[in-house]
Amino acid sequence: MVLDSVILSRMLTSTTLAFHIIFATIGVGVPVMISIAEFMGIKRNDPHYLLLARRWARGFTITVAVGVVTGTAIGLQLSLLWPSFMQVAGQVIALPLFMETFAFFFEAIFLGIYLYTWDRFKNKWIHWLLTIPVMIGSSASALFITTVNAFMNTPQGFELENGKAINIDPIAAMLNPATPTKVFHVLTTAYLTSALILAAITAFAILRKKGGDYHKKALRLTMVSALIFAFGSALAGDLSAKFLAEYQPEKLAAAEWHFESEENADLIVFGTLDENNEVHNEIRLPGFLSFLAGSSFDTEVIGLNEFPEDERPPLWVHYLFDLMVSIGFYSIFIAGAFILFWKWKKRNEWNKGLLWGIVASGPLAMLAIEFGWIYAEVGRQPWILRGYMKVAEAATKADGVGLTFALFVGLYILLGILCVVVLIKMFKNKPAEAELEQRFPKKAS
Ligand code: HEB
Incomplete structure (x- = not known):
């Protein structure tokens, strides 16, 4: 099989995005968790929480660095691989693209100050205040870049004349x-996923018998945050489905294998499809499905048959959608169970099954991010x-995309390995309990 430049361009772009989104998600969510931990630490005058904030911030710098590299790769590839798209849309989306870069610098400056001013202020709240511009910067860059993606789904704000954007x-x-629901869903799921990843690391440490009070507090904090963010994500997901029903019905119909427009439409969970679309x-x-689309069983949901065959998205996105939603419910379940067991004294929230369930929730949430994005992007096809x-029509006609693809995949593998190795080194040589003794010799018990 000969791969043409369209397929190769799509492969390169999707690989880059799939890799970048891991670091982008952590980059948006972890500052929020750092801020919450430091807030608790100062409020309760508890060195455990302060150490949490410190250690999370330290690991965070590594993931930020990788995110910068992969983010730059995306910027490059946008204009190199999709020249016709950038020719038409480039001017329209220049503003949010610029604002994203600006938000990133804003975040980076305050992150730098934050990292270098631990213990420098008499009033500890001043140091905590620095987390606010960091959070604003990282969430704002997610906001701006998401408006660009939203624009690709429901373009407006220009007119097309002879292949040029005017007015x-x-x-x-x-x-x-598309902007409100997308931004809401992207932010809540990034916060959720970051909370679950930090919870998963903590639960794993407890399972390996490293857990003291430090780890217990970390798990409680991340689980309560995860539950709140999981409800937020579910609400945002529900609003996203309602958005699709109104503005992009073919995407919702593809996710639900919904062919005939009808009221009282059924929601189809998993299953298989035969050649006759049965x-x-x-x-x-x-x-x-009617309820998901419009909060009432009478809502008419538009089916795929209303669209010409070459304008229907691939139907396999159904599985991605179902897996994403299942993981959403799983995260509510696991965080809910932990909190219930903890508050309800007869139950042991440190039992192995539950802890392993939490360990699984971190990678699962990251998978849900990937599934959600693949659904959103493939569901927009063609x-x-x-x-x-x-x-x-948008892809480059140039040769050599194949070689570029191989080079970038190599770069991502290298970056991935480097990131994991550095993170493990960083924390292995300095276990939390030892660092606590060293930093807070009197208070640590
Ligand atoms: Fe999701 C996407 C829904 C969960 C992540 N989501 C999406 C969509 C929808 C949904 C409808 C599409 C949109 C557009 O395209 O516009 N979800 C949903 C629901 C649920 C969910 C209903 C249940 C609750 N998600 C989820 C989770 C996660 C997610 C859990 C993670 C963690 N998603 C996601 C992402 C995406 C999505 C990332 C892409 C972006 C957008 O928004 O689009």
Whole structure:
């Protein structure tokens, strides 16, 4: 099989995004967890929480560094691999792209000050205050870049004349109909995933018998945060589905294998599809697709048959959607169970099964991020700019994308390994309990 430049460009872009999103998600969520931990530490005058903030911040710097490299790769690839897209859309999305960079610098400056001023202020709250611009910076860069993705789904704020964008209104382009739900869902799931990753690392340490009070407090803090963010993510996901039903019905219909427009449409969970588009072996929740789409069983949900065949997204996104939603419910379940066991004194929240369940929740949440994005991107196919330009028209015609692909994959493998090795080294040589003794010799018990 000969791979043409469209396929190769898509492979390179999706690999880069799939790798970058891991670090971007951590980059958006972990500052929030650092801020919460330091807040608790100062408020309760508890060195355990302060140490948590310190150690999380230290690990965070490594993931930020990798995120910068992969983020730069995306910027490069956008104009190199998708020249026709950038020619049309480049001017429209220049503002949010610039704002994202600005937000990143804003975050980086305050992160630098934060890292170098531990114990420098008499009033500890001043140091904590520095976490606020860091959080604002990282969440704002997610916000700006998500408006660009939203724009690709529901473009507005320009007119197309002879293949050129005219009458450009960048603010209207940023505030397109997809923006509110996407930004809400992206932020809540990044916070959720970061809380669960930190919880998973902590639960693993406890299972390896390293757990003292430090780890117990860390797990309680991350689990309570995770439960709150999980509810937020579910609410945002529900609103996203309602957005799709109204503005991008083919994407929702593809996720739900929904062919005929109808009221009281069933929600299809998992199952298989045969050549005649008949669904088998599914779990069927009667009327629930209508409910998801419009909060009422009478809502009419538009089916795929209303769209010409070459404008329907691939149907395998159904599984990604179902897996993402299942992981969402799993995270509510696991965090809920831990908190219930902890508050309800007869139960032991440190039992092995539960701890392993928490260990699993971290990688699962990251998978849900990947599934969610693949669903959102593949579900937009065949469009790169829905209604205006197809992916196939946007790709570069240049040769050599294959070699570039191989080089970048090599770079990501190297970066991934380096990141893990550095993180393990960083924390292995300095276990939490030892660091506590050293930093707070009197208070540590
Ligand atoms: Fe999700 C996407 C829903 C969970 C992550 N989500 C998405 C979508 C929807 C949904 C509808 C599409 C949108 C558009 O495209 O616009 N989700 C949902 C639901 C749920 C969920 C209903 C249940 C609760 N997710 C989830 C989780 C996670 C996620 C859990 C993680 C962690 N998603 C996601 C992402 C995405 C999605 C990342 C991509 C972005 C957007 O928003 O789009």
